[in-house]
Amino acid sequence: MTASLQDRVAVVTGAGSGIGSATALALARAGAHVLAVGRRADALHRTAAQHPGIAVLPADITAEDTPRQVIDTAAGRWGRVDVLVNNAGATAVMPLADTDARRVTDLLALNVVAPSLLAKAALPHLRAGRGTIVNVSSTFGHRPLPGAAHYAASKAAVEQLTRSWALELAADGIRVNALAPGPTESEALTAAGLPEHTVTQIKQDETAAIPLGRRGAPEEVAAWIVHLADPAATWITGQVLTVDGGLELV
Template identity: 40%
Template sequence: MSDHKTAIVTGAARGIGLATTHLFLAEGLSVAMVDRDAEELQRAADGLERVLPLPYDVSIPEQVDAIMAETIQHFGRIDCLVNNAGVADFGPIEDTSFARWRTVMETNLDGVFLCSQAAIPHLKKTRGAIVNIASISGLRASTLRVAYGTSKAAVIHLTQQQAAELGEYGIRANCVAPGPVRTKLAMAVHTPEIIDAYHDAIPLNRYGAEDEIAHVIAFLCSDKASYVTGQLISADGGFESTGIGLPAVRAKGDFA
């Protein structure tokens, strides 16, 4: 078995997954980078040491098996699985066909289940960790997120199921629920009005950064979190904690 701890990060070609990959590498881990966008994945992996780019789809069982087999063949061990791959497809309930629903569920929920199941035998050997990436949308309902929000709520509960059953093998399972994060995609689709509204609603008055989410993920994968399992951390600037409050009231303290 290699001396380098190894992490599998899905959705690693960009955003939070790529930021997490860079942080793991800085901390001395090897990383199997998984993403179904083969071209973007290769660009992200170019120039990086101790990485294995794997252009696979986490919603396809046979490809998930290949992820595990090739990671073991290349690195010899799996210490941490970060289930970050996700599909964001927003739209009204009435316009959400079953096909759209399944497209979201296949990656956001099925992918987490499949990758975790396939990694368990290897994580038993290392007494490793699973970190599932949900979303604040799994904790607080919002318009246009019937499939996305439901998939992320299911991931939160799946994490607790994993923690309850896998703890006896020394495997820890935790969940991170990011709030609004300043990714290229978010900035491309969020209008100035949406950005201002988020700033008003978030106690820290700003979007999060990809690196800030990555640091939470890395902590949960590390020995520093050796007694932490079955937990949800909302890395959201306080958004979820004040979900029922009015920003104007919080700012003024005026209930009149």
């Protein structure tokens, strides 16, 4: 019988909006029990309202001990953790001249440290069930992003964590891959604190630069996260899959 996501247990961070919300829903539709994690309870409940297979845990994953509590919550509820989707993340527009130590530290705490501690906490469960980790990088994890260098650097770190963990955990049968989305409709630009006219301008510029002529929809990214997480994807590990309408090519 082909392995499937039916009755597997998945933790999805940043599941209240954008790519994370679409991923939680797609995993639930594939039969998984999903723990949707994020800070805003109302946003998580909007995600969970779309499928009975989604439970919510409002939490700040950068807070001390929260990564362990997140994994313990999923394991306590369903008895296992098979899939960790490290999706929660933020961007920061920060030219070198404006570099601020606090903002760099906060960005790395969310984009690099928290996913690492979640993966650490999940490890015994992933070992027990030969589970998998999908890290969400960005097309800018492997191409330069002037004016937001620390965001690009944080995603480059995510890609190297992915490759290194893939080798480190291969003997345990744990697969580790990353999904690198291009510009996708979500709350990310607004959450970065950018004014509305700047958000509109960035979206127009991105649309003009993308060979397929449009920004992506969260569902178009989520579908590939689910493919990478699927136990049937037995022979893929350590890969960074770019889903960006061809932006990487130009």
